[in-house]
Amino acid sequence: MSAHIAFRGVSKRFEVKVRGSRQHTEFTAVDGIDLDVGRGEFVVLVGPSGCGKSTLLDLLGGLTAPSEGEILLDGRPITGPGLDRGTVFQQYALLPWRTAQGNVEFGLEATGVPRRRRAERAREFLDLVGLTGFEDRHPHQLSGGMRQRVAIARSLAYDPQVLLMDEPFAALDAQTRESLQDELLRIWQRTGKTVVFITHSIDEAVHLGQRVVVLTSRPGRVKEVVPIDLGDRTRQDDLRSSTEFARYRHRIWDLLHDEVSRAQLQEKEVVGA
Amino acid sequence: MTALLETPPQAEDRRTSAPSRPQRTLARILDALLTGAGKVVAIAVLLAVWEVAPKLGLVDSTFLPPFSTVLESWWDLALSGKLLDNTWASLVRSLSGFGLAVAAAVPLGLLIGWYKPVATLLSPLLEVFRNTAALALLPVFVLLLGIGETSKIAIVFYACTWPILLNTISAVRTVDPTLLRLARSMDLSGFRLFQKVILPSSVPTVFTGIRLAGALSILVLVAAEMVGAKAGLGYLINASQYNFAIPQMYAGIITLSAIGVLFNQVLVALERRFTSWRVPVGA
Ligand SMILES: Nc1ncnc2c1ncn2[C@@H]1O[C@H](COP(=O)(O)OP(=O)(O)OP(=O)(O)O)[C@@H](O)[C@H]1O
Ligand SMILES: [Mg+2]
Numbered sequence: 001m002s003a004h005i006a007f008r009g010v011s012k013r014f015e016v017k018v019r020g021s022r023q024h025t026e027f028t029a030v031d032g033i034d035l036d037v038g039r040g041e042f043v044v045l046v047g048p049s050g051c052g053k054s055t056l057l058d059l060l061g062g063l064t065a066p067s068e069g070e071i072l073l074d075g076r077p078i079t080g081p082g083l084d085r086g087t088v089f090q091q092y093a094l095l096p097w098r099t100a101q102g103n104v105e106f107g108l109e110a111t112g113v114p115r116r117r118r119a120e121r122a123r124e125f126l127d128l129v130g131l132t133g134f135e136d137r138h139p140h141q142l143s144g145g146m147r148q149r150v151a152i153a154r155s156l157a158y159d160p161q162v163l164l165m166d167e168p169f170a171a172l173d174a175q176t177r178e179s180l181q182d183e184l185l186r187i188w189q190r191t192g193k194t195v196v197f198i199t200h201s202i203d204e205a206v207h208l209g210q211r212v213v214v215l216t217s218r219p220g221r222v223k224e225v226v227p228i229d230l231g232d233r234t235r236q237d238d239l240r241s242s243t244e245f246a247r248y249r250h251r252i253w254d255l256l257h258d259e260v261s262r263a264q265l266q267e268k269e270v271v272g273a
Numbered sequence: 274m275t276a277l278l279e280t281p282p283q284a285e286d287r288r289t290s291a292p293s294r295p296q297r298t299l300a301r302i303l304d305a306l307l308t309g310a311g312k313v314v315a316i317a318v319l320l321a322v323w324e325v326a327p328k329l330g331l332v333d334s335t336f337l338p339p340f341s342t343v344l345e346s347w348w349d350l351a352l353s354g355k356l357l358d359n360t361w362a363s364l365v366r367s368l369s370g371f372g373l374a375v376a377a378a379v380p381l382g383l384l385i386g387w388y389k390p391v392a393t394l395l396s397p398l399l400e401v402f403r404n405t406a407a408l409a410l411l412p413v414f415v416l417l418l419g420i421g422e423t424s425k426i427a428i429v430f431y432a433c434t435w436p437i438l439l440n441t442i443s444a445v446r447t448v449d450p451t452l453l454r455l456a457r458s459m460d461l462s463g464f465r466l467f468q469k470v471i472l473p474s475s476v477p478t479v480f481t482g483i484r485l486a487g488a489l490s491i492l493v494l495v496a497a498e499m500v501g502a503k504a505g506l507g508y509l510i511n512a513s514q515y516n517f518a519i520p521q522m523y524a525g526i527i528t529l530s531a532i533g534v535l536f537n538q539v540l541v542a543l544e545r546r547f548t549s550w551r552v553p554v555g556a
Contacts, residue, residue, distance in 0.1 A: 061458050081460040093455040097473045097550040106469070110459050138550045158459075 003036035004194050005060065005162065009069035010034075011219075012055050029055045031219040033069070039161075042188055042195045044205040046256060047215030047223075048263035053198045056220070057166050060196060061087055073162070083111055086155030088165045092147045094139040100126060100150045101135040107158040125153040128187060145176035152184070156191065163188075165197045169204065181207055185233055202256070203240065206248045207233065214255045217263035224255055338520045343527065346520035355509070360528060362504040363494060366422065370429025371490040375483060378434045382441025383475070387467065392442065403439060407432035407493050411500060420501040425494060432493040433486035440482025444475035477551055480544040487540045491533050506532075 010033040015024045030052035037043050045053050058064045059071055062081040070077045073084065086107075094103050104122035113121065126135055129149040139147055148168055155163060169177045181204060188195055199205050205212045212226045228248055233239055320340050327334035350356040385392050411428060418424035448471055456466045498507025506529050513522035 063454070063457060081458050083459060085458075087455070087458040089451055089455065091451045093449075093451040095452065095470070095473070097476075097548075107459065109469070110461060110465070140550070 003072070004039040004041070004074060005035075005037040005196070006072040006075075007033045007035040007056075007069070008072065010056075010059065010066045010071060011068040012052065012059060012064065013067040028219040030059075030215075031221050033220070033222055035213060035222060035225075037194060037196065040192045040194055042185075042197065042208060042210045044197045044199060044209030044212045045215060046199060046202065046205050046212060046252065047220060048217045048256070048260045049200070050263060050267075051215045051217050051259070052220030053215065054166055057087075057164050057196065057198060060162075061085055061164055083158055084160050085162045085164055086158065086160035088148070088151050088155050088163065088168045090167045090170050092139070092144075092151045094147055094150055094154075096139050099136050099138055100131060100142065100146075100153075103139070103150050104154045104157050107154040111158045113158075121157055122153075125157040126150070128156065128190070129153045130183065143176070144172050145180055148172065148180065149183070152187070156187070156193070160193070162194045162196065165195065167198050167200065170200065177204070184208065202249050202252050205252060206230075206245060207240065212248075212252055214252060214259075217259045218266060223259065226252060226255070336519065338523065342520050343523040346518075347524035347527065350521060350524050356524070356528065359504055359506050359509045359525075360532070362508075363491075363498065363506045364532070366425045366498075366505065367429050367490040367494040370426045370431075370494070371433050371486060373426070373430045374433030374437055374486060374490075377430075378437035378482075379441055379479060382438045382479070383445055383472075385438075386442040386445025386475075387471070392446075399439065399442075403435045407435075407489075408496055411497060414497075415501060425497050425502070425505075428497050429490050429494050432489045436485035436489065437479070437482040440485075441475065441479050444478035445471055447478070448474050477544075477548045480540075480548065484537065484540045484544065487536050488533065491529070491536065495529065 011031045012029045013026045014029055016027045017023075018025055033056065045056065047053055055064070059066055060078065062078050062085070065079075072078070095106060098106060101119070101122050104125055105118045108118040108121060123132075123135060126132060129152055131146060131149055131153065134142065134146065137146075139150070142150065152168075169180050172180065184195075185208060197208060199208075206228055209228050212228060214223045214226065215221065216223045226248065230239060230242075230244060230248075239245055323337070324340040326332050327337050327339045347356070385395055407428060410431065414424045414428045414431075418427055452470050452474065453466075456470050461469070494505070495507035495510070498505035499511040502508040506525050510522050510525040510529070513519070513525060
């Protein structure tokens with residue numbers, strides 16, 4: 001399996017102002033990340049809050065540049081944003097003045113798909129996420145889950161190779177969340193996209209990921225990569241209650257537990273300082 | 274589970290299962306009638322009090338003649354053509370000033386909001402001008418431009434510019450940052466970003482400014498016409514008071530408020546038309 005995405009010694013440092021003075025100090029968000037993601041793989045990143053997960057995704061999206069190292073996409077270094085990667089945001093980021101249809105078309109407009117094809121393709125992808133019949137609704141007329149479906153359809157419609165998802169289901173209630181997880185797995189299998197997915201939920205990580213990457217607390221490093229082997233998940237109804245599932249969950253919980261307490265300790269130090 | 278997957282929207286959202294269409298339309302019509310009736314009643318009560326109070330001697334009918342007297346005088350004014358002439362004069366002035374302000378302030382505001390350096394450069398100036406009441410500058414305008422049409426239109430233009438300009442700037446500046454991130458992640462060009470994200474998302478805030486300006490255009494103009502003019506509703510009101518034609522003065526005043534209400538309604542309707550995506554209709 002040749003690496004589709006390759007992190008090579010990636011570090012990201014931010015300049016931060018020292019309070020009460022003009023000086024800047026460097027703040028390391030992620031440090032020395034080495035990670036390969038295969039084509040069509042579903043990788044989940046977990047780690048304590050503030051460990052640099054979103055930073056990694058920004059780097060992958062080309063929104064910021066690494067301070068050290070490089071990220072390769074099909075062997076070529078990432079130099080900026082591009083339509084070969086599609087991002088799904090936690091806050092949906094839908095254009096409120098456009099209908100569901102219009103929002104999906106927004107992605108297509110950037111790629112230069114002719115107008116007639118755009119409408120057709122947008123409908124196709126709304127159908128893929130189960131929103132047929134809701135094409136003419138504006139975002140404020142849709143539930144949170146439906147909005148996120150629209151956002152997913154938008155990202156898929158312009159056919160990126162990689163889907164970047166930063167806690168996309170975090171704002172949803174448990175039931176909606178589970179149905180969207182299943183939906184995402186189904187879509188992933190159907191489209192064969194490479195997915196990099198961030199979550200705070202261990203259950204979600206185990207349920208979705210082929211591999212779960214556990215990051216250390218600040219600065220973020222790869223602590224361990226846990227391969228998850230649960231077979232075809234869309235075929236199993238009560239996957240979440242299987243003993244296998246519980247074993248993986250426990251494993252990741254263990255790995256995270258130390259890091260979370262370390263992160264909390266760090267935060268106290270910062271507040272106390 | 275499969276059932277859940279096949280019908281996710283229904284399972285997720287009750288809001289979408291609204292009552293059937295005819296029922297909803299009926300409810301809406303009833304609702305509109307009720308609110309409409311409420312407004313009519315409020316105005317009718319006001320007019321009734323106006324009619325009765327002077328007749329009962331609760332107020333001096335010399336200074337506040339009964340509404341019917343005012344109406345008669347309004348009719349006379351209308352027949353003589355004086356009302357139309359003066360209204361026309363005022364409308365031309367305030368609409369020109371207002372229109373020019375919209376045409377100038379919206380593009381300028383977009384520009385200032387978009388280019389941070391321009392905003393930083395101009396913000397102290399904007400701060401000063403915005404806090405200088407337009408009416409305080411009236412003598413300056415008269416001094417520079419005389420008491421003719423130019424100075425009237427100019428002061429309306431001046432007064433209307435600030436709310437539109439400031440609202441437009443803030444509209445551009447407060448575009449939802451996640452939308453900007455989205456655009457950036459899609460590698461949208463600056464022009465496309467402006468056209469497809471910034472412009473449409475600014476519309477509601479810009480319209481708020483335009484509505485404020487609409488109200489101001491009438492207010493400022495009337496004041497200007499009272500100070501020095503040979504025509505216009507402000508002139509009519511002022512001259513009537515001077516000549517002690519009190520019913521005629523009130524006739525001028527009600528014409529003015531009717532125009533104000535109408536103008537505002539037109540702007541509100543336009544605003545609704547352009548921002549229907551924002552407020553759920555009927556909510
Ligand atoms: N532009 C920036 N300038 C300075 N510091 C930043 C910047 N962006 C992120 N950071 C810092 O880098 C660290 C990692 O941030 P990041 O948002 O990647 O964390 P995260 O793992 O996504 O956290 P969470 O799980 O809470 O979303 C944080 O401590 C944050 O304060
Ligand atoms: Mg984050």
